[in-house]
Amino acid sequence: MGATLTTEREDAPAETSSRRLILWMIAVATVEVAFQVLRLQQTKPGVWLAIDYASRLAALALLAVDPVLRRVVYGRRPLRFRVRRLAAWSAAFVVLHLARVELGPFLYQHLPDMRLGIYPRPSGLLYLFDMTVGVALVAIHEELFFRRAMRATLAGLGNETAIVAISAVLFGLHHWWTGIPNILGNLVFGILAMVFYRRSGAIWPLMVIHYLDDFVWFR
Numbered sequence: 001m002g003a004t005l006t007t008e009r010e011d012a013p014a015e016t017s018s019r020r021l022i023l024w025m026i027a028v029a030t031v032e033v034a035f036q037v038l039r040l041q042q043t044k045p046g047v048w049l050a051i052d053y054a055s056r057l058a059a060l061a062l063l064a065v066d067p068v069l070r071r072v073v074y075g076r077r078p079l080r081f082r083v084r085r086l087a088a089w090s091a092a093f094v095v096l097h098l099a100r101v102e103l104g105p106f107l108y109q110h111l112p113d114m115r116l117g118i119y120p121r122p123s124g125l126l127y128l129f130d131m132t133v134g135v136a137l138v139a140i141h142e143e144l145f146f147r148r149a150m151r152a153t154l155a156g157l158g159n160e161t162a163i164v165a166i167s168a169v170l171f172g173l174h175h176w177w178t179g180i181p182n183i184l185g186n187l188v189f190g191i192l193a194m195v196f197y198r199r200s201g202a203i204w205p206l207m208v209i210h211y212l213d214d215f216v217w218f219r
Helices: 015-040 045-062 067-074 083-110 124-157 160-173 180-200 204-218
Strands: none
Touching: 015 045, 015 067, 015 124, 045 124, 067 124, 083 180, 083 204, 124 160, 124 180, 124 204, 160 180, 180 204
16 A cells, blocks of 8 residues: 555545534544443443434534535445455455454453443344444444545545554544453554545445444344
8 A cells, every 4th residue: 555645536625625624523523422421321221322323323414514524425436346356355354353353352351451331232122223223323424434534534644554544543542432452453444444445435335344343243
């Protein structure tokens, strides 16, 4: 991956628009952190999930307010990958998932336990709803925010490596309450996902991969 790859036209807004995008991204992130803090106070699965869904829907709504950000986040992009290449990338995400499964317990055992809360596992119909609609909402929200919107916001840097690194770090920190191992795992996922998005051009394959990854984690 080169350090100064040319960005797509739609991901390189004018300087004034770039500043505006940064302010919008800060606003969205602030709202999300506030919801996360509120969510940490909850122990009942229904309330916890309601706050989580509300935070993600609020973020998606805020991303649609600014016209430049809306065009970047919700516009259509063609997929530049052929089936074989898409399969190879999917396999890379599978390997990452398996590595996290194997290394996760070891890291939680040997690193300081800095988890600030837990995901209260629902049951019954609420579990079915969360594993379908809820997990899909997580995948859609996080891919649109941390890949599409983040790439457009950071495009002014003009440095592809910096864009990948910064977006991955922020994606890892988005999971700040889950402990160091999960933060690191999501940081690596964020690197792979941003490189994938940069080369594929489309976001929907990442949404599918993200959904399946979370589905396996939370089932």
